[in-house]
Amino acid sequence: MTAPLRIAALFPGQGSHAVGMGVDIAAAFPDAGETYATAEATLPGLRALIESGPLDDLTLTANQQPALVAASVAAYRAWAAHTGLTPAFAAGHSLGEYSALVAAGALDLADALRLTRRRGELMQAAVPVGVGAMSAIMGDPAAVQEVCSAQVGVVQPANFNAPIQTVISGEKAAVEAAGAELKGRGLKAIPLKVSAPFHCALMQPAQDGLTPALDAATFHVPAFPVYANVTAQPSMDAAALPGLLARQITGAVRWVEIIRALHDAGADVFVEFGPGTVLTGLVKRILPDARTVNVGTAAQVQDFAL
Structure with missing residues (x-):
């Protein structure tokens, strides 16, 4: 009997957004539709912005961050319900760590949306434009x-x-x-054309500002290991998760180490959930022989096969 493939679920960060992302998935799969409904109830106007833009408004850090969480989680939930599969591991690139924690049941979607809206506001305000x-x-x-x-x-x-x-x-x-x-x-x-210098010491005001909100949020033990950006290691300690997310704001994203650690832990296939193909491209540069799959459209959910 062949052992089941061990899936590493990956979730993208800023720059992967697009107007209309995940709309077809939300229309086709009830779990994704409920995800978008939660996003709208939590942050009114977010769903319309995702569906119709304008792109300039969606690109704003405070909008893009929760919008990407909503789109990525919607794709993941549709896939999980449709296939009945569960990842063995997960990781998210920067902002995507919030999506990964939601997928693992460690963080409530509404909390993740509120936290990433605040995260975006604080990160944008931390450093004056041009500095x-x-x-x-x-x-x-x-x-x-x-x-x-x-x-x-x-x-x-x-x-x-x-x-x-x-x-x-x-x-x-x-x-x-x-x-x-x-x-x-x-x-x-x-x-790079960016709105602020992310993941460096200049983001300390944003880290300080978000820490109380992270400490006030409820975290649970993940259903599967989620590899943290700042350590490149998984943590199954719910109490440690707020600190890892806070440190991420000023710390480096250790993506190469994360992908290699996932491979060493036994990941057979890397599945990127949400818009774009940035992470699967990076996986191929880190592990040229790795098997990668994208799940960002309704067709990709329906046609998923291992």
């Missing part, structure tokens, strides 16, 4: 860390996305200086 910057660096991550640590001012690795793709974040001048130094060493530095 911070982010750049994607293509090359050896050890060189990236070395150069960042030698700069004057705030600049640090924010996302370890792939073996040779690291995003740096911090004060604009320090990010630019680090990028110039890395270019001089033969690496590529690509400035």
